[in-house]
Amino acid sequence: MDSFVVSARKYRPVTFKQVVGQKAITSTLQNAIKSNHLAQAFLFTGPRGVGKTTCARILAKTINCENLTDDIEPCDKCESCTSFNNNASFNIHELDAASNNSVDDIRNLVDQVRIPPQVGRYKVYIIDEVHMLSQAAFNAFLKTLEEPPPYAKFILATTEKHKILPTILSRCQIFDFRRISVEDIAEYLHYVSDNEGINSDDEALNIIAQKADGALRDALSTFDQIVSYCGNELSYKSVIENLNILDYEYYFRVTDAIIKSDTPELLLIFDEIIENGFDGQHFIMGLAEHLRNLLVLKNESTISLMLASSKLKENYTIQASQCAPSLLMKALDICNKYDLSYKSSNNKRLHIEIALMQFGVLLNEGGGFNQMQPRENKTVEQSDKKPVEYKTPEDKTPTEPKKEAIIDKVEEKPLAPLKEAKTVENVELPKQVQLEKTDVKKETVTKEKTVLKKEDNGRKIKRISITDTLKALKEEKENNKDVEEAVIKTEFTQEVLEQVWKDFVDSYQSKSPSFSSAVGKYKPELTGDFKIEYKVDNKIMANDILHQASLLDFLKKELKNNQITLRPILPTVNEKKRAYFDKEKFDELAKEYPGIVKLKEQLDLDFGV
Secondary structure, eight states, X not given: OOOOOOHHHHTOOOSGGGOOSOHHHHHHHHHHHHTXXXXXXXXXXXXXXXXXXXXXXXXXXXXXXXXXXXTSOOOSOSHHHHHHHTTOOSSEEEEETTTSOSHHHHHHHHHHHTSOXXXXXXXXXXXXXXXXXXXXXXXXXXXXXXXXXXXXXXXXXXXXXXXXXXXXXXXXXXXXXXXXXXXXXHHHHHHHHHHTTOEEOHHHHHHHHHHHTTOHHHHHHHHHHHHHHHTTEEOHHHXXXXXXXXXXXXXXXXXXXXXXXXXXXXXXXXXXXXHTTOOHHHHXXXXXXXXXXXXXXXXXXXXXXXXXXXXXXHXXXXXXXXXXXXXXXXXXXXXXXXXXXXXXXXXXXXXXXXXXXXXXXXXXXXXXXXXXXOOOOOOHHHHHSOOOXXXXXXXXXXXXXXXXHHHTTTOSSOOOOOTTOOOSTTSOOOXXXXXXXXXXXXXXXXXXXXXXXXXXXXXXXXXXXXXHXXXXXXXXXXXXXXXXXXXXXXXXXXXXXXXXXHHHHHHHTTTOHHHHHHHHSSOOEEOGGGEEEEEOSSHHHHTOHHHHHHHHHHHHHHHTBTTOEEEEEOOOSSSOOOOOSHHHHHHHHHHHOTHHHHHHHHHTOOOOO
């Protein structure tokens, strides 16, 4: 079996033309070779994996090539190029300063410099990680670096230029390598995947390029890792699974919920994210990046700052058109605030949920929790409009929202409009609010009395009779009795119930593994009148109303019976209770090893959230 060669080595550039993302540096070096203006020492500096050592090797190979091409590239045919390709060149020496950093190592190097090359024009010394040299080694190297023999060339490479002595820097031509752009990395990965016969999605390669953070070597290593995982079909889904990246679809859903002021939906999405094993800070940082991308798309001049594939940019553009810049700025401020304070928070989950609640009330103070009236899907443009300034006393009188605020104290239920109730909104009042006695027909107004009270700010509050309110509620309740849900009583057996129960456990595993595992441990029992009893291990699972509602809805739909009721049963005293949560597990362990309680108290340990 042939030995495997990683892509970072297999596809390492061997000519200046193949170097990715460093066009300015390669052009400068080629022009220097062409005009014979080569310096005696070069310093290549920049982040990891951007081509510093690769360019040093290409430069060393090119200046010793006997038959340069017209575009200043090595011929790969002469004796010097052949020996270099076979790692047998006597004119090119590589030194790892990380392991050869003593003054004796540099003295041996200086002794070798005195010997002229036997074949070729130059002896080239490539010193990698040069910042690792000791102070004495730098000082021993100074004189040789300043006045080397005409046939000697030094190429120093480092990721930390600030650690090199200024006296060394002043003797070198410095080339700063920049991070490689996401587009260039994705394009090169596409070239590699085509050569390897791998079918890859543009979205998948773009995610790998973003994860590499400007380092092509890191991108190629990640590419090899994912290919080992998924084979010859490299998809977006396999990439996010392997790299543990949160799918950007979650961020689109969160932003839609922010626009709709749907706080319950925000909390449910975050619960789904936590169930999938992602960290809260990971989520809030990704959301901030998503909001930032939406913001840069609001202006044509900043679209270039958006690093994404063309397909993903279309999705971002659609959502950006629905968001006002003011909304995005407020949301970004919340993300930044809670990201900074995340580590100092004891309850991490609640910390992020508070941020989500603040998102939910950016456009609507109710945040989706207020069920007094159906929530309107108002657009951002409507929310940014300033309220109309009323000038007349009549317009200052609060209208229906104030009525609902008072009614809310009676009963949390949408009210039917009061029949035949009139207000004084159409009556022209003088500046000094005074109510004059007027003759009102008894057929129109029965028991409602409207009292206008002048407060300190001149606003008038309208009071509503509690008697009329209760009467309206009673009438509405009687009207609702007429509209009743049709009773569906489809018969089903214990075997059918167990099969549907198993289907629910399997389908609910991804949303809430804890609840699905708890209800899946025991078989349900069908009793009379379509009552279903099922065992749970503790009171927490028995009182989990949210997930129980999902279970009940699933059973009603699958069994086609809306008269089903659920009854959780806790284990009896004689039954052995299973330790389900961390505290219960600790209590079981403490029964067997009592000393662990003392250890917990001494170390002041507590259970994580």
